[in-house]
Amino acid sequence: MKITHACLFLGMMLISLPGFGACGSYSEVPMDGGLEDRSNPQAPKVIHSNTITKFSLHFAEDGNIGVPASEPKDSQPPFPAGRYTLSAERHGAQAHFLLVCDRYGTVTPLRFAKDLPASALDELQAIIQKHKLAAINGSSLRNSALGTALSFHVDYDTDETLSVYAEGGASTLPPGWCGTTVFLEFFTAKLDAGNRLIPPxxxxxxxxxxxxxxxxxxxxxxxxxxxxxxxxxxxxxxxxxxxxxxxxxxxxxxxxxxxxxxxxxxxxxxxxxxxxxxxxxxxxxxxxxxxxxxxxxxxxxxxxxxxxxxxxxxxxxxxxxxxxxxxxxxxx
Known part of the structure; x- marks a missing residue:
C-alpha cells in the first residue's frame, strides 16, 4: 500500500499532539482494522452545571477547514492544516483564552491569547448545550486508520467533567460530535485571530x-x-x-x-x-x-x-x- 507524505506527516503529528501517542491514553497502535474502545459507560450523559472552570480541545486538521462563517468567502484563505490547541480557564470574573495553531511546514506556531469576561465561558457552554455533547460524554475510541485526532475535555465547578477522545479514522468520532469548526470559529472571533490564522x-x-x-x-x-x-x-x-x-x-x-x-x-x-x-x-x-x-x-x-x-x-x-x-x- 502506498503511503502519501500527508499520511506520514499526520501519523508523526499524532505522536506529538497532547494526549496522543506513547504518553497518551494508548500505548500501542491497534492492528489493521482493529478498534480499541476504552469508552467509559458510567460517564454521566447529563451535566447539571453550566459553569465551566476549564475547557480544552486538541485536534489535528489535515486539510483546509473552511473560511469562518462570519467572513465573506473571498475575504481570506481557509483555516490552515495543522495541530490546534484551544483552551480557556476561569479566573474569578475573567477567563483566559488561548488558541495555538502549529501549521504544517512552518517554524513558529501561531499563538493568540486574551483575558476575557467570564461570560465568554457561558457562551462556550451554550455551544456545548446546543450540540448536546453531554450525550457522548466518555467516548474514547482508537483504530489504526489516519485522519482523526481529537481530545476534548471540560471541567465544571461541580467537579463534573465532559470528555471525548478519538484517534485514527473518522469512525472513531462518536455520532453526535459537532465537529471542531464551531469551536475554532468561536475562539477565532473572541481572540481577533482571523487576519493571521491562515495557511502558511x-x-x-x-x-x-x-x-x-x-x-x-x-x-x-x-x-x-x-x-x-x-x-x-x-x-x-x-x-x-x-x-x-x-x-x-x-x-x-x-x-x-x-x-x-x-x-x-x-x-x-x-x-x-x-x-x-x-x-x-x-x-x-x-x-x-x-x-x-x-x-x-x-x-x-x-x-x-x-x-x-x-x-x-x-x-x-x-x-x-x-x-x-x-x-x-x-x-x-
Whole structure:
C-alpha cells in the first residue's frame, strides 16, 4: 500500500499532539482494522452545571477547514492544516483564552491569547448545550486508520467533567460530535485571530519595472519539503540594455531562514492585504512611472496580487516599502 507524505506527516503529528501517542491514553497502535474502545459507560450523559472552570480541545486538521462563517468567502484563505490547541480557564470574573495553531511546514506556531469576561465561558457552554455533547460524554475510541485526532475535555465547578477522545479514522468520532469548526470559529472571533490564522505563505514576489523594462525582481519561496526550515531567495536584475529585446538578466540565489516568509505574513495581516486584492485599476496611469507588482501565494491555494496601478489605499507605499525591506533585510 502506498503511503502519501500527508499520511506520514499526520501519523508523526499524532505522536506529538497532547494526549496522543506513547504518553497518551494508548500505548500501542491497534492492528489493521482493529478498534480499541476504552469508552467509559458510567460517564454521566447529563451535566447539571453550566459553569465551566476549564475547557480544552486538541485536534489535528489535515486539510483546509473552511473560511469562518462570519467572513465573506473571498475575504481570506481557509483555516490552515495543522495541530490546534484551544483552551480557556476561569479566573474569578475573567477567563483566559488561548488558541495555538502549529501549521504544517512552518517554524513558529501561531499563538493568540486574551483575558476575557467570564461570560465568554457561558457562551462556550451554550455551544456545548446546543450540540448536546453531554450525550457522548466518555467516548474514547482508537483504530489504526489516519485522519482523526481529537481530545476534548471540560471541567465544571461541580467537579463534573465532559470528555471525548478519538484517534485514527473518522469512525472513531462518536455520532453526535459537532465537529471542531464551531469551536475554532468561536475562539477565532473572541481572540481577533482571523487576519493571521491562515495557511502558511508558500512564496512572495516583488517586481519593480519602469518604462525601460525590469529594474529588479525579488522572489522568496519555501523549499518543496513540508519539514524544511529554509526558504530560497532569488534576485533578478538586467545586466545590460535593459528593456531591449536582447537584454540579459542575472539571478542570484541564496538560502535564508523559513521565518522570513512568516515575517511577510505578519505584514500582510497588519495591513489586511486580503481586502486590497480585488481593487480596480486607477484611471491616471502614467507611462513613465515606476510599476511595482507584489504576489503572495499561500499553501493550499489562495493568493494576493497587488500592483501600484490599482486604486490602493494611501498607505500602500508604506506597505510596499515594508515588504521590500523584509525581503532584503539581512540577505545582502
Amino acid at each position: 505563505l508558500r512564496s512572495c514576489s516583488y517586481a519593480l519595472s519602469n518604462s525601460k523594462g525590469l529594474v529588479y525582481c525579488l522572489e522568496l519561496n519555501s523549499e518543496p519539503y513540508q519539514d524544511s526550515k529554509r526558504a530560497i531567495f532569488k534576485e533578478t536584475r538586467p545586466t545590460q540594455n535593459a528593456g531591449q529585446p536582447d537584454s540579459e538578466q542575472t539571478t542570484k540565489t541564496i538560502y535564508v531562514p523559513r521565518e522570513k516568509l512568516e515575517a511577510l505574513e505578519e505584514i500582510a495581516a497588519k495591513y489586511q492585504l486580503w481586502k486590497w486584492k480585488d481593487l480596480p485599476s486607477r484611471d491616471d496611469d502614467v507611462d513613465d512611472q515606476d510599476f511595482i507588482s507584489i504576489v503572495f501565494n499561500y499553501s493550499g491555494g489562495g493568493n494576493i496580487c497587488l500592483d501600484s496601478n490599482q486604486e490602493l489605499p494611501p498607505e500602500y507605499e508604506e506597505v510596499f516599502a515594508e515588504l521590500r525591506r523584509a525581503l532584503t533585510m539581512r540577505i545582502k
